[in-house]
Amino acid sequence: MSAGFVLDLHRCVGCGACVLACRIENGRETTAAWRRVLPLNLRRYDAGPTYFLSVACHHCDEPACLQGCPSGAYEKRPDGIVVHVEDRCLGCRYCEMTCPFGTPQFDAGRGVMSKCHLCAPRVDDGRAPACVATCPTGALQYAADVDNAQVRPFVPGFADPAGCRPNLRFRTPAGSTRAARFDALEERLRT
Amino acid sequence: MTNQGHAPLVVFTSLAIAGAGIVAVDPLLRETAHAAVSTPALTASVALQAIALIVSLLHLGRMDRAPLAARRTGPSPLSNEVVIAGAALAASAALLALGWREPAPAAMRSLAGALCAGLLIAIGLVYRIPAQLTWTGPAAITPISAGCAFGAVIIQALVPDLDGVPRAVIALVGIDAAIFLLRWQEAASLDVSVVGRVAGPFWPRRHPWCAARFFFLDVLPLPLLLVWPTPLVIAAAAAGLVVDRVAFYGLAVQQTTEREIDRVDEVIRLQPARVGSESTSRPAKSRL
Numbered sequence: 001m002s003a004g005f006v007l008d009l010h011r012c013v014g015c016g017a018c019v020l021a022c023r024i025e026n027g028r029e030t031t032a033a034w035r036r037v038l039p040l041n042l043r044r045y046d047a048g049p050t051y052f053l054s055v056a057c058h059h060c061d062e063p064a065c066l067q068g069c070p071s072g073a074y075e076k077r078p079d080g081i082v083v084h085v086e087d088r089c090l091g092c093r094y095c096e097m098t099c100p101f102g103t104p105q106f107d108a109g110r111g112v113m114s115k116c117h118l119c120a121p122r123v124d125d126g127r128a129p130a131c132v133a134t135c136p137t138g139a140l141q142y143a144a145d146v147d148n149a150q151v152r153p154f155v156p157g158f159a160d161p162a163g164c165r166p167n168l169r170f171r172t173p174a175g176s177t178r179a180a181r182f183d184a185l186e187e188r189l190r191t
Numbered sequence: 192m193t194n195q196g197h198a199p200l201v202v203f204t205s206l207a208i209a210g211a212g213i214v215a216v217d218p219l220l221r222e223t224a225h226a227a228v229s230t231p232a233l234t235a236s237v238a239l240q241a242i243a244l245i246v247s248l249l250h251l252g253r254m255d256r257a258p259l260a261a262r263r264t265g266p267s268p269l270s271n272e273v274v275i276a277g278a279a280l281a282a283s284a285a286l287l288a289l290g291w292r293e294p295a296p297a298a299m300r301s302l303a304g305a306l307c308a309g310l311l312i313a314i315g316l317v318y319r320i321p322a323q324l325t326w327t328g329p330a331a332i333t334p335i336s337a338g339c340a341f342g343a344v345i346i347q348a349l350v351p352d353l354d355g356v357p358r359a360v361i362a363l364v365g366i367d368a369a370i371f372l373l374r375w376q377e378a379a380s381l382d383v384s385v386v387g388r389v390a391g392p393f394w395p396r397r398h399p400w401c402a403a404r405f406f407f408l409d410v411l412p413l414p415l416l417l418v419w420p421t422p423l424v425i426a427a428a429a430a431g432l433v434v435d436r437v438a439f440y441g442l443a444v445q446q447t448t449e450r451e452i453d454r455v456d457e458v459i460r461l462q463p464a465r466v467g468s469e470s471t472s473r474p475a476k477s478r479l
Contacts, residue, residue, distance in 0.1 A: 072262050102448060111251075112252055
């Protein structure tokens with residue numbers, strides 16, 4: 001089982017409420033935000049669709065952070081959530097180099113790394129992660145097992161060249177001009 | 192991690208590669224060129240390795256947890272590097288202590304040489320990271336090739352009765368030159384229009400950096416050895432090694448979601464708006 005997020009690109013309006021909710025829930029400073037919203041084609045060029053990628057840790061099946069960590073500061077729970085054990089972190093920042101998604105953040109104040117834990121305490125209580133619970137459009141969803149979701153693993157702007165198998169899935173626009181642009185962009189990137 | 196954040200790693204790897212390189216090539220040179228690491232060179236090696244370990248300790252966010260670095264020896268390349276670095280320093284220091292009055296046993300020299308060679312390999316493996324687009328090819332081999340070339344040049348520079356440059360030294364420098372040329376070629380072949388926007392200020396000047404590294408470490412020391420100005424040889428090789436490490440970290444390009452979006456944005460921007468049109472895509476005024 002692999003817990004993760006599902007992001008509906010048609011619904012996400014890039015409001016940043018998920019980022020704010022994450023900071024409030026987890027007490028993050030602005031320099032070490034666990035979630036970020038990244039716009040694609042913000043200048044709205046004709047040749048591609050415009051959408052927003054709300055990304056945090058993808059709780060990969062083969063997490064590069066966990067595999068490289070010298071002190072065992074990362075653990076993968078049975079439900080698939082990758083947690084960072086702060087008491088074991090040296091602050092060597094190696095995970096910052098190994099993650100192909102730029103996820104782990106260095107917390108200079110505490111001298112350790114930090115990253116999204118998928119609001120594990122909330123999930124254990126049967127509640128949705130703070131970012132999911134706050135999303136006003138329902139674009140960001142939590143999935144206890146993303147493999148069961150009928151969604152796409154990759155979209156333009158999100159790639160996994162390191163073979164980490166991230167647990168983020170996407171719902172993409174269908175039956176519209178935007179969808180046509182989306183498909184055309186994917187085709188161009190393939191060629 | 193930004194290029195600025197790499198500064199302690201430049202210092203650590205420069206010192207560790209220099210220190211380990213001297214001891215690593217000693218057994219090889221002793222057999223083929225009748226040259227052996229001298230006491231001053233060995234003393235310098237031990238000092239460099241010790242300072243390198245201190246620098247690596249100081250760059251940690253939590254120095255008090257440094258012993259945990261060896262916790263995942265085996266699976267983690269960084270743990271392996273730390274453990275081998277400690278063992279190489281201990282063996283080099285033992286070699287220095289044993290050889291202070293009389294030549295150290297050959298077995299001890301071989302052990303120290305093997306551990307230092309292991310450290311050079313381990314340093315390369317630490318940075319063989321799939322997420323780092325410019326470190327996965329020949330760059331992962333340059334620590335051992337550069338370390339051996341540096342060590343050979345330094346040992347030869349300190350041999351009192353040099354009669355020409357031994358073939359082993361020429362071979363080690365030549366191997367490093369060949370490997371570095373591959374690394375340079377790889378850096379030159381990456382698409383700078385995409386990579387350059389996220390790679391920092393080093394990337395547009397990668398050719399001068401690579402040329403300086405090649406000149407100081409692989410070209411200049413050999414003729415200087417023949418002329419025999421020892422300080423100049425050491426200065427040139429040391430400069431080459433430092434430039435090598437600065438360029439290694441300076442030319443780092445990490446795969447991140449931001450970089451991937453940048454790449455796709457560039458594809459969209461450069462795409463013709465319509466089939467048959469010569470103009471590139473244009474921003475729309477009000478359309479998502």
